[in-house]
Amino acid sequence: MIFDIEFETMPREALESIQLRRLQATLERAYATVPFYRKQFEKAGLKPGDIRSLKDLHQVPFTTKQDLRDNYPFGMFAVPMDNVVRIHASSGTTGQPTVVGYTARDVNTWATLMARSLSAGGATRGDIIHNAYGYGLFTGGLGVHYGAEKLGASVIPVSGGNTKRQIVIMRDFGPTILTATPSYALHLAEVAEEMGVSFRDLKFKYGIFGAEPWSEKMRDEIERKLGLVAVDIYGLSEVIGPGVAIECHEAKKGLHIFEDHFIPEIIDPATGDVLPYGQTGELVFTSVTKEAFPVIRYRTRDISALHAEPCICGRTLVRMDKVSGRTDDMLIIRGVNVFPSQIESVLMEMEGVSPHYQLVVDREGNLDTLTVRVEVDEHVFSDEVKRLQDLERRISKNIKEYLGVSAKVKLVEPKAIARSEGKAIRVIDNRKL
Amino acid sequence: MWVKQISVFLENKSGRIAEVTKTLSEAGVNIRALAMADTADFGVLRLIVDNTLKAEEALKANGFTVGKTDVVAAEVEDRPGGLHRILTLLHEGHINVEYMYAFVQQSGDNAVMIFRFDQIEKAVALLRQNGVTVIDDDRINQL
Ligand SMILES: [Zn+2]
Numbered sequence: 148m149i150f151d152i153e154f155e156t157m158p159r160e161a162l163e164s165i166q167l168r169r170l171q172a173t174l175e176r177a178y179a180t181v182p183f184y185r186k187q188f189e190k191a192g193l194k195p196g197d198i199r200s201l202k203d204l205h206q207v208p209f210t211t212k213q214d215l216r217d218n219y220p221f222g223m224f225a226v227p228m229d230n231v232v233r234i235h236a237s238s239g240t241t242g243q244p245t246v247v248g249y250t251a252r253d254v255n256t257w258a259t260l261m262a263r264s265l266s267a268g269g270a271t272r273g274d275i276i277h278n279a280y281g282y283g284l285f286t287g288g289l290g291v292h293y294g295a296e297k298l299g300a301s302v303i304p305v306s307g308g309n310t311k312r313q314i315v316i317m318r319d320f321g322p323t324i325l326t327a328t329p330s331y332a333l334h335l336a337e338v339a340e341e342m343g344v345s346f347r348d349l350k351f352k353y354g355i356f357g358a359e360p361w362s363e364k365m366r367d368e369i370e371r372k373l374g375l376v377a378v379d380i381y382g383l384s385e386v387i388g389p390g391v392a393i394e395c396h397e398a399k400k401g402l403h404i405f406e407d408h409f410i411p412e413i414i415d416p417a418t419g420d421v422l423p424y425g426q427t428g429e430l431v432f433t434s435v436t437k438e439a440f441p442v443i444r445y446r447t448r449d450i451s452a453l454h455a456e457p458c459i460c461g462r463t464l465v466r467m468d469k470v471s472g473r474t475d476d477m478l479i480i481r482g483v484n485v486f487p488s489q490i491e492s493v494l495m496e497m498e499g500v501s502p503h504y505q506l507v508v509d510r511e512g513n514l515d516t517l518t519v520r521v522e523v524d525e526h527v528f529s530d531e532v533k534r535l536q537d538l539e540r541r542i543s544k545n546i547k548e549y550l551g552v553s554a555k556v557k558l559v560e561p562k563a564i565a566r567s568e569g570k571a572i573r574v575i576d577n578r579k580l
Numbered sequence: 581m582w583v584k585q586i587s588v589f590l591e592n593k594s595g596r597i598a599e600v601t602k603t604l605s606e607a608g609v610n611i612r613a614l615a616m617a618d619t620a621d622f623g624v625l626r627l628i629v630d631n632t633l634k635a636e637e638a639l640k641a642n643g644f645t646v647g648k649t650d651v652v653a654a655e656v657e658d659r660p661g662g663l664h665r666i667l668t669l670l671h672e673g674h675i676n677v678e679y680m681y682a683f684v685q686q687s688g689d690n691a692v693m694i695f696r697f698d699q700i701e702k703a704v705a706l707l708r709q710n711g712v713t714v715i716d717d718d719r720i721n722q723l
Contacts, residue, residue: 523589523622523645530587530649530696531678532617532624558622560591562643 150266150298151259154407155462162463166410167201169435174198174207177441180225183210183218184443204410204433205421209444212245215385220246226439236284237384244284247384248439254293256436260390260405261294267403267460268378269353269396270324272299277322277351279331280358281307286388287358291326294390300324307331310338317349325354329361329369329377336372351375353396357382357389360470364495366399379469385445386432392467398459401466408436411467412444413453416474417484427452427489429474430467448474450486478508478574480515483552487573490519493545503571505564510578517554519546522561582650582700583717584632588625589645592618600625600639607638612720613694615681628653628683628694630721650700653683653720655690655713663693666712673706675699685723687715692723 149155157165174195177184187208188194198204215223224231226248233249249257270276276295280287288306295302303322305313313335316322325332332354339346351373357380369377381402382389391409392402404411412431413422422428430447434440449470458466472488479485487506494504503522508515521542529535539556546554565572590596597616604611604627613628629635632648639646656662670677676698683692692715697703704714715723 525645525647528587528589528645528647530585530624530626530647532619535589535622535624536619558589560589560643561645563591 148266148271149461150263154405155263155403155464157407157463159463162406163201165407166435169407170201170204170410170433171195171198173433173435173437173441174443176438177225177443181223181441183214183223184441187443201410204412204444207444209419209431209446210442211446212385212448215245216243219243221248224248224439225441226250231439233289235286235289235384235388245385250438253387253437253439256408257290257387257390258293258297260387260408261290262297263294263405264380264390264393265291265294265298265300265324265326265355267393267395267462268324268355268380269376270295270298270300270355274300274324274352275320275322276300276302276324276326277305277313277317277320278302279305279307279313279325279327279335280389285358286382286384287328290382290388290390291355310335311342314339314342314344317351318344321350323350323352325351325373325375327354327356328358329356329365330359332356332369332373332377333365336369346373346375349374353378355380355393360472362491362495363469381467381470383447383449385440385442386434386447387437391432395458395460395462401454401458401468403458403460403462403464403466404453406464409434411453411465413451414446415484416446416448416477417479424453424455424465427468427471427486428484430470446474450474450477450488476574478506478576480508480517480552483550485517485550485552489550490546493549494521494542497541497545503561503564505572506574508574508576508578515578517552518557519543519554520557520559520564522564523558524561582704583628583653583694583715583720585649585651585694585696586627586629586632586635586639587647587649588627588639589647590618590623590625592621592623597625599642600627600644603638603642603644604629604635607634609635609638612685612723613681613683615679615694617679626679626681626694628720649696652695652697652700652704652707653692653715654695654707655687655715656693658686658689658691662691666693666707669706669710669712670697670703673702675703675706683720683723687713687723692720 178195230250231248232251236244236246278291282288354375354377378394382391392404394402410433413428416429430449430451450472451467454466505520507518542556610630615626678696680695
């Protein structure tokens with residue numbers, strides 16, 4: 148079901164005119180109230196009034212995570228604290244956390260976006276939502292909670308942890324929708340099995356999972372073990388929290404971005420150039436309705452691509468690919484940006500290929516060479532040499548096709564790829580630059 | 581009717597075959613036949629052993645990628661043209677030989693060859709119709 152039929156199925160032209168009007172208002176306000184944004188405009192020799200079309204946004208400087216940190220804690224707020232009703236913060240695993248604020252209207256906007264998201268993921272007002280996202284400074288728990296209430300569904304604010312009690316609640320209350328991180332969803336399945344509770348006997352129909360990257364393979368596993376339809380939700384606290392984009396359960400192919408509130412761009416992380424639809428790069432967001440914490444061309448460091456093709460669900464909003472990695476891992480090989488996660492996608496798509504791989508980059512003379520080492524497991528092994536050689540050729544061909552870079556593929560024995568604390572070392576760059 | 585072959589994926593690094601034979605000898609497994617097919621980067625070691633199950637377990641426990649394939653052991657007359665006759669039969673029967681190698685022991689006066697076919701049942705039927713002796717798993721262990 149589409150929660151907000153007017154905005155979610157709006158013709159492109161109408162949507163873009165709303166975006167432009169809201170963008171101009173946001174830029175005016177940010178310029179007037181946030182010293183950081185005023186300086187950014189001045190640095191670029193711009194005034195908010197210079198932005199006359201959506202394309203003009205490309206001239207505005209980017210905002211980075213570091214910029215947010217530099218303005219810790221409230222330096223990026225665009226309203227007086229009197230008008231701030233909620234504060235969240237991202238976990239500061241590396242360095243300072245980033246702090247975000249919401250006005251009453253922002254909280255309401257966010258709740259609407261989450262109601263849209265839950266609805267796209269299969270929830271209706273008749274559903275019971277088991278919300279296992281953490282409640283607290285993290286935006287996951289409260290984000291889903293407010294959205295569920297806005298939708299009119301019943302929400303169980305179970306939060307994370309105390310997994311055994313969660314299984315008992317699932318059995319006794321009969322929730323129909325599960326919201327959690329994908330890894331916690333699998334943990335729930337494991338604990339349920341230990342307790343002798345079968346997910347098949349529970350009432351779940353849909354699961355809405357996010358807050359960490361997950362693969363199609365993991366989706367298959369979750370759907371199989373939990374007996375529900377699993378969709379991906381995307382968001383980050385700097386932009387608003389969960390509810391920036393959502394997969395519709397009809398297509399499960401890319402996440403619809405709520406463009407009436409956020410303008411997405413894909414850029415080349417090395418040059419900052421805006422890339423056309425279909426190309427992979429770094430996701431950048433500009434909020435156009437937020438009051439307390441507007442973000443202008445915020446670099447997420449998440450790798451994705453945008454697709455404008457119409458969707459079977461009826462939504463006209465662009466779709467972003469499932470986030471496949473972080474820009475921090477990017478390699479530039481002969482001028483082509485290569486993300487290890489793209490190689491992983493290529494391998495995943497080829498049936499049976501082991502996901503254990505490693506990229507080795509060398510420089511021979513002035514030429515960069517890429518070797519992809521792939522561990523041979525029992526699924527791909529054959530007693531016939533020609534089949535193995537054929538596998539190497541097919542992987543190489545697919546990498547060339549999808550990434551535009553030539554790679555030599557080398558099959559290696561299991562465990563040949565060095566692991567560090569159980570995780571494979573994905574990249575070895577031998578270039579002396 | 582046919583024989584179980586074990587194959588092992590190996591990188592082309594010195595000492596890897598020795599690792600396999602060491603693993604098998606420590607597990608008390610006898611190697612009856614062995615052939616290596618390799619490229620510049622990797623190879624596939626094919627083995628006929630007296631205890632396939634034990635061999636497979638020992639190799640897997642030592643981190644090797646192991647495959648199991650059905651192959652055919654056939655007697656080849658130990659005289660000029662003996663092998664040629666069999667290959668001609670197969671060719672005329674439109675059966676591909678993916679690869680073949682010699683078994684160490686003889687069967688009486690005859691040599692024994694190991695064949696890997698694309699259509700194993702058809703191949704065995706054809707060989708038998710033409711009087712070629714096909715040796716099964718039990719008997720090959722007694723050679
Ligand atoms: Zn859709």
